[in-house]
Each structure stands twice: as C-alpha cells, then as structure tokens.
Amino acid sequence: MKTESEPQLSASLEDYLEAIFNLAGESEGARSKDIAETLSVARSSVTGALQALREKGLANYRPYGCITLTEPGRTLAAEVVRKHNILKSFFVNVLGVDADVAQQAACKAEHALGPEIIGRLLSFIKYVTESHRNGRDVAEEFRQFHKSRSGAKARKAQA
Amino acid sequence: MKTESEPQLSASLEDYLEAIFNLAGESEGARSKDIAETLSVARSSVTGALQALREKGLANYRPYGCITLTEPGRTLAAEVVRKHNILKSFFVNVLGVDADVAQQAACKAEHALGPEIIGRLLSFIKYVTESHRNGRDVAEEFRQFHKSRSGAKARKAQA
DNA sequence: CAGGATAGTTAGGGACCCCTAACTCTGTCA
C-alpha cells in the first residue's frame, strides 16, 4: 500500500511551492494572482500547477479558495527555500555577486544541486564567516584578489 | 536582415552540444549511438535533437551522415564545457566532493549559472589554488573544518 | 441590490522533450 508516492517534484513545481511558501508566510494563505506575478506566469498556469500540487498532497486548494500548503508541502518548500538561501548567501557573501543577480541564479540553480553539495556549501559559508572572525577574512581576501585579476584583464583588453 | 537568431539554447540542446563536442574530439565526428548512450536517451531522441541543432546552424548533420559541429556550434559547446569544468573543479577541489557526484551536479548546474557567477567561480578557484602555494591552503583548511563539523553532527545524532 | 472590476477557471493549442515500435539504410562476412 502506497498512499503517497514521492515523485521527484519538477523544477517548475518546486518554484510554485517556494512562491506559495513565501507568500503564505506574509499573509494568511497565498493568492493565485500573486503567485502568477511572482513567477511571471499567466494566471491560468497557476491554476494548473495548483491542481498538480493538490494531487501530490502538497497544497490545500479548491477552486476560488485560499491557498495554503499541507504539512508535507511546507516541509518540502522549506527545504527548497533553504537551498535557495544557502546558494544566494554563497553568491553574495563569498563570491561578492550583486544581490539581484544572486537571487536569480539561486532560483535556477537550487533545483540542480543535491544535498551533498548544498551541505558542503553551507559548511563553506560558515568556514568563511569564521575566517572573518579569526582575522583572516577569506571573502574579503578573495574580493581583493578578484578585483586585481579582473582589473588586469580589463586593462589588457583595452590595450 | 538577420540570418541567424540566437535563440537561447535549451538545457537539453546544450547537453547534446556538449556530448557531440566531447565525442567528436576523441574521434572524427560523433556517432548517434554514442550520443544516445552518453545522455542515456533513446536513439530516436538524438535524431530529433540533431535536426534541431542543424536548424540552428550549430551541427553539420544529414541522415546517416557523420556528425560534427559547425564553427558557431563548437564555440557554444566549448563555452558549455568550460562552465562544466569550472563547476566540477569547484566542487571537487574546493568543496571536496566526490568526482562523480561533482560530475553530475556540474552537468545540471551548468545550465543555470550566468557568466558573472561562472567568472567569479573561476576566479575563486584560482584564489584557493594560490592560497595553497602561499602556504595557507583554504581548501585543505575547509576540509578539516567540514570534517570536524560533520563529525560533531554525526556524534550528536548518534547520542 | 445591480453592475462593474478583478480574480480565478476552463478550453484549446503550441513548444519541447522523451519514449516504443517498426521501418530503412549500411557495412560486413560467408
């Protein structure tokens, strides 16, 4: 007997889950229209996704009703959000990328990386942070390194 | 006039491009069967992809003929391969992930990250490598850090 | 309460990507 299979959520459905999680956090339940705006998608696409999420037991949804996540849905969404934040933090705080570039990249890459790499990335961020407290700021050192490198490149290109 | 649009290659077609690039490098032109094996895909799917790549001017292909890349195709493929290698190198040499896990993750993530982040990642690998030569091996330091952290976690979980 | 604005849904269709089954082509070996 198998009431609920674990069907490897698609990247797209993960995005919907994440959006609902974020929107439902701010208010009480998400609105279809806001999900559509968040994901830059037509409202009708949201309806379809909600039906899929309901079938998988991840979202509480009935036509014209307000949208919340089930317990398993919340768990899954939280994991996606966690990945997202770890990636964004790595891009911003270690690599020194702009927040909005990091945001977009995290959104795409979060579907591609498994727990092994995500775990190490988190660990790495902690390592870099501690290096900062220990007076050997790896992130800052790298930023200097990168600046001088790319500066040299740019000068070369201009010649 | 615009003879050749640049249609944002899909992740799937990028994978085909990469496979052809790698296979054609080893011998003279790739074989459909080997592409199918490399990508774990049916042979008929390869035919479809080849037609798409030909239409985009990226692959030289005619039915039953041998498969090579055009000049623009090679350029694009080289860029994909470059991304792939940078990611894999970061996963292996900085994060200390197993080669095969890194390989798979790089394959998925390479489609998600833009030039800005890839560039910085490359820079970061160089930085870590130099830190090694300078007697302050960031990668090694991190591996120790990660080991002690995950060790502590494991011990905690066992208690 | 009526009617309009807005939100949400359904219907229908397209793009992409993959599959299996059945066919055709090609090269090789007796």
Place this chain on the structure above:
DNA sequence: TGACAGAGTTAGGGGTCCCTAACTATCCTG
C-alpha cells in the same frame, strides 16, 4: 553477392509547462 546485424530514422504517442481567449465567480461600491 546476398543476407544479417546493428545503426539510424520515422511514426505515433505521452508528459510537462506555458500561453491566449473566453467564461464564471467574487467582491465592492454606488
């Protein structure tokens, strides 16, 4: 040379995801 094996293709179909257009429900305000 003829026939077989294996490579490659075509036909047909399924799944996902998205869109527009048109319809329906809901809400709010006069």
